[in-house]
Amino acid sequence: MLFFSGGITKTLRFQSLGEIEFRAASCTGALYHIEIYIICSDISGLEAGVYHFNPQNSSLTVLRKGDYRKVLANAVANEPFTSTAPIMLVFTDVFSRNAVKYQAREYRHTFWDCGTILSNALAMSNAQKVPCKLILGFVDSEINSLLGLDTRKEAAVAILPLGHFDQEIPTSPSMSEVSKSEPSEQYVDLASINEIHESSSLTDKQEVASWRNQVIHEPQSVKPIESTGRVSLKDSLETVILRRGSTRKFSQDSISLEQLSTILKRSTGRIISDFEKESINDVYLIANAVDGLEQGSYFYNKEHDKLEILQKGDFRNISGHLGLDQSLPYDASITVFFMVNLQKILERLGNRGYRVAQLDASIMGGRMYLASYALHIGATGLTFYDDEVTEFFSPHASNKNTMFMMALGKKAKS
Ligand SMILES: Cc1cc2nc3c(=O)[nH]c(=O)nc-3n(C[C@H](O)[C@H](O)[C@H](O)COP(=O)(O)O)c2cc1C
Incomplete structure (x- = not known):
């Protein structure tokens, strides 16, 4: 481990x-x-x-x-x-x-x-x-x-x-000084x-x-609905971890909706913790190239395992811009943003809520690396323009802050 x-x-x-x-x-x-x-x-x-x-x-x-x-x-x-x-x-x-x-x-x-x-x-x-x-x-x-x-x-x-x-x-035993x-x-x-x-x-x-x-609060009991097909994962976790790395160049080729759906489902499940029974961050996406999914911006409804379209359109330029104008988020098939109403979390959990909000998102981001590499799809964490992400996904995300960003897609052949 x-x-x-x-x-x-x-x-x-x-x-x-x-x-x-x-x-x-x-x-x-x-x-x-x-x-x-x-x-x-x-x-x-x-x-x-x-x-x-x-x-x-x-x-x-x-x-x-x-x-x-x-x-x-x-x-x-x-x-x-x-x-x-x-x-x-x-x-x-x-x-x-x-x-x-x-x-x-x-x-x-x-x-x-x-x-x-x-x-x-x-x-x-x-x-x-x-x-x-x-x-x-x-x-x-x-x-x-x-x-x-x-x-x-x-x-x-x-x-x-x-x-x-x-x-x-x-x-x-009693505690003495640690010499390190x-x-x-x-x-x-x-x-x-x-x-x-x-x-x-x-x-x-x-x-x-x-x-x-x-x-601690109990999750609402929502019956999960399997919205799309899934891709089975074949390699052991150890093999996937050894294969993982941050993709340095994406090809702009499409991934399939089944692959995206598998990655989303595998990355956003429950974290057994002392802070929440369900992950607290919401998942927003820009689909640049996904077979079976119209180009546009989306909200991933975790409870119902469903993608809800926010705006149709080719947002590749915006995708690249939000990820600090790097080519990675421009070329990626999908960019993913984990967002949360930080104000609400801080009101409920005090200042400690900042740690919770960030970690909740980054654990999902880390899982997204693993789920993507399990499917031989490239992934990288990215840095982003905070306020502009909120602006782009508003009004849906108008009271939310971005905690973590990922880009996923096919690796370009080097
Ligand atoms: C939260 C996070 C943000 C990152 N932001 C960027 C970024 O903005 N641009 C970039 O090229 N790489 C970014 N990376 C990738 C790191 O540079 C990479 O993880 C690091 O070099 C280690 O390489 P590895 O992931 O291949 O093991 C980010 C990684 C993480 C986890």
Whole structure:
């Protein structure tokens, strides 16, 4: 799971840049700022402890020996699934590694890039039949000190408890200082990133418990309707992850409606989490070239698995423009925008809602990479002009903000 979520899956040589190591999940700028930690009980082949996953050689560095799961269980206010999990993965962000290129915008990339890794982890746990649950409500300071993090530089973003043990978690050993060799990072001013992260932190167990109580809501019972045919997926998940990469040039050729429909359905299913029972982002599309689907802009009705046309027309130029005027969104068969009413989410979930809204979308984006590559269709995440996306999809999307963008299509032959 660690390798297929955060491991190095290929090394490519570029004339100008030399060798670059690429990883299992996509990451803005290939700067790989998300780290994975493991907190576990004694499991087959591994003693209880707190570990850091090192993608360079797929090894684990011991940070603490002993069973520290109780510290984590307390920090999530004894969330029931976590309280019985033998293994807990914690995903953190080393801010400067990405901020060195993107400055304060890196804070968005925290969730974009954590989300794509999480979608691989969630898919792997599903394939391996290991139960898991994504946890975003936790006392930030307690998780960060368990991992020995200097929170100005690195902080926990998400927790993924794995598996189920019927035994109560024992009391943890006392916590001493963690000695870690800090990788040298370039100096970047992180004040605004630290400030915004702090402002969405939860400070004690009571706050975590009441946050969780606010967010859980039951989905409406809607009978799903299978609107179009599906394409069966043949390769194993591992094969698909090894094949995945961000497409660098699309051919403008069409994909089929069945392929699009399969990708949409596979990418937008439920995420088992402590924040919602259904994905909260809405899905908007521009269809440039899909056999069996008129060119135009669409809203994907997830509940009914149906594409609803918003506007007919050739929007290839707009598709390219919204994705920062790059050729990728212009040449793609489809561009996809995950949008949410952020104001409403913030009113309901407080500042923590920002993390939820971004991660919910980026997990769907990560799944879209996997579903596309499973069908031998190319895909790439993209950056976009926020307000112009809202404008284009208005009035339908007039109160929504874009969280994540993808482009899908046939790869151009190089
Ligand atoms: C959220 C997100 C936004 C991205 N935006 C762009 C973009 O605007 N232009 C681009 O060429 N690539 C973009 N990428 C692709 C990354 O550059 C690519 O993931 C990274 O170089 C790692 O390569 P890989 O995905 O092939 O493993 C984006 C990726 C993600 C996840």
